[in-house]
Each structure stands twice: as C-alpha cells, then as structure tokens.
Amino acid sequence: MGLELYLDLLSQPCRAVYIFAKKNGIPFELRPVELIRGQHLSDAFAQVNPLKKVPALRDGDFTLTESVAILLYLTRKYKVPDYWYPQDLQARALVDEYLAWQHTALRRNCLRTLWHKVMFPVFMGEPVSPQMLAATLAELDVTLQLLEDKFLQNKAFLTGPHISLADLVAITELMHPVGAGCQVFEGRPKLAAWRQRVEAAVGKDLFREAHEVILKAKDFPPADPTTKQKLMPRVLAMIQ
C-alpha cells in the first residue's frame, strides 16, 4: 500500500497538505473524511487517528497525524525543491519559527473567525453574540498585523525570497476568514501582494481547486439535529 492521505479540504491544515502533495507530484490516495458529516468521529477513522482529527497520513504501517509533522515528513521522504524547507540552517530555523508561532496565533484566530461568523450561526443554527464576534475579529486583526510586521516585513515571502512551508500554512489559514466573508487583505497591500505571489507559486488552478469547499462554506445547508448533536462537544472544545 502506498501513501494515503485522510483529508477534508474544509480544514485549513488539510488544504496545506493537499496542495503540497499535489504541487510536488507526490503520488497518494485521497481518503476523504467529511467533517461536517462527523465522519472523523467514526470508529473506522479512530483506528487511523484516535485523536479523531484530520489530516492523517498512512504510509504502509506508519501512521502520522498533525499537519506540520506530515508536511515535514513529505519534505524529507520525497524529492521536493529545497525552498520548501531549506537545508540552510538559519533559513530553516525561520520556517520552524513560523510553524511554531502559527499554532497559537493565526491558526486559533482564523478558526474562531470562521466558526463565529459562519459555522455557528448558519451551519449549527447557534447564534453568536455581536460582542463575541467583535472580539474574535479584533483578535484576528492584531494577528494579521503581526503576520505583516514580524514575519512578512518587506520580503517577498514570510521567511525569505522564496516560498516555503510557512507561506503555504499561512495562506491556507487566511482563506478561512476569506471563506467566512472577511476582507482580510483589504487595506493591507503588502499582505495582498504576498497572497498573489503565493498563489502564483502554487499555481492558480491548484489553489482554486483546494479552496473550492471553504469558499462555499457560507452556503452550507444547516446541520440536521443528529449531526449537530454529534459535532457539538468537539466543536465547543475546539473553539473555547
């Protein structure tokens, strides 16, 4: 059995893994796990990842979870261009720095924005107070500023003159609030130009394909009561 990737393109880390594998011609079997149907909570998927989260990778007997770990594994196992995760020690350290930072910063805020703006009110039918939404959007704003000031600065990409895993992980995150209808690039010309560069480096078609689902998130039909009940505890644990 070759490489299998368990993904749902609704999830931002899954999009990063998907784009990376496709872009680098890594052959894999796609194993779709539909989050909004609660397929990640099934017993079958718990065999793959007992933490019941996507993405997950299976390579023969070896199973791996966590998107950053998966991206680094693919980078080391397959022949991919050096710029994704450079050999140069300092250049690489800056990629690691970004990948560590985003967990508690961009990742948290982009996820909360999508849920507070769209998934709770529209998909789950649970109203979110205007105060809560405003606080979430304000926090997102602070993080976007950090992304621009501390990481992008005046460089072409987040960690230097070439695209790296950092850019891929960042852009797939930012498309979450975009999917929620936030104008995250408005009034941020540097970040907007960076987005264009990342899209061009990845390839417009692949970028569009990977983001089709999230850009339709606003139009998801509401969850049926059984699914909602199944998803709720996990969602609350994730969002709090």
Add this chain to the structure above:
Amino acid sequence: MGLELYLDLLSQPCHAVYIFAKNGIPFELRPVDLVKGQHVSKDFSQVNSLQKVPVLKEGDFILTESAAILIYLSCKYPTADHWYPSDLQTRARIHEYLGWHADCIRGTFGVPLWTQVLAPLMGAQVPEEKVARNRAAMDQALQWLEDKFLGDKAFLAGQQVTLADLMALEELMQPVALGYALFEGRPQLAAWRGRVEAFLGAELCQEAHGPILSILEQAAKKLLPVPPPAAHATMLRRIARIP
C-alpha cells in the same frame, strides 16, 4: 558575539531551552524577568517584537519559539543524535508530538500559574468555573499523552529521550509545582517522568526548576514583585483568553 539566550526560568519553554543548552552548548544567559515586565521593555522589544521569551540571538540572527530554537541548537551544535534523530519516522514522531503539544498542552498547562500566582499579583481573579474547566482539559490531555503518545514506549517518540520529552516534561512541571498531583494514578506517566529526570540528572533539574518549585512560597511571603503597569495590558489579555 557568541550565542545569547534570553530566558526567564519561570517560563516552561525557557526551562526546556535552558536544560538543553546546559548539555555542553556555550551561551550567555540574558535573564528577562517576566513578573517585573522586562519582556515589554523597549530594550527587549528590539530583540523580539512579539515580547516573548525564549529568544536566541547569535550575532545578527534572532530566533524565537522554543521548538524552533531547540531544533536549531540540535542541528548547529554537536549534541547527541537521540534528541532530534535523523531517522525519518522518529523525527516525524517528534514533530507530531510538538504539533499536538502546541495545541493541547502549551496553553492548558500554563493556566494554573496565571490563576494562582500572576492574576492575584494584579488583583485579578479567574472564575472558578474556568479553573475547573482547565483542570478537566489537563486530565483529558494527560490521558492522550499516556495513551496516544507514550503508549508502552520508554519515551514519547521511541526508546530514547528526545526534544518531545523535554518540552512535555517542562510543561507538566509547572502545575506540579503549583500543587497539582498530575502523576498520581498515572503510573506509566510517572515512570516516564522518572526516566526523563534521571536522564537529565537531578542537579540540572533542580537548578532549572528551582524558581518554579518555590513560586507558591515566594507568593505567600509576598516576595514576588507587582508587575509594572506597562505589563498589565498584555497580562490581562492573556488571562482573558483562558477559556
């Protein structure tokens, strides 16, 4: 200029970096006292605009984030291979742990210090229900740590100690210092702690953990400084983020 490390030994990721570097890497320690608000000072903001420790500085090169610093140190200096082995699958296990750690361990296990020590220093209080919710989150995370990551192995990523064990132990030590009996009723995890500490050596553990192990005593005797007003906004924001 050689290697400089900006650390406060009250911070768990700083412990991990300190202990790792003490394994034969020469460095200058640049203490940053978080309770005194030194991380929000102008001088330190020049080093790290995110106003967080740990920070590594080597000439013009500045690096933040403990995981990135540990990986950089293990690649740059002649350290034992087991910390961050080149074996594809073992290294992937370390990254898998570090990814999960960032989401599920880091924020949660740091909360007791805020609720029990730092918030009261500023006259703030964390509601009891949040404390209880965090306790439940810690229990859940410990269960995953034991079942999914440790399993029946000696260490989190295999039979040898790695960066994953160091990061995990340092995070867990903080609530332990604050009176949480995290290892009680978890013999596997307790044995793992024993193995990691034995590997690191009692002396180094004692040295690194000294400040945190005496924190309750220091707080009770009112020996801790009151954070300066400049640090309040950042600290209160952190407290507000406790779920």
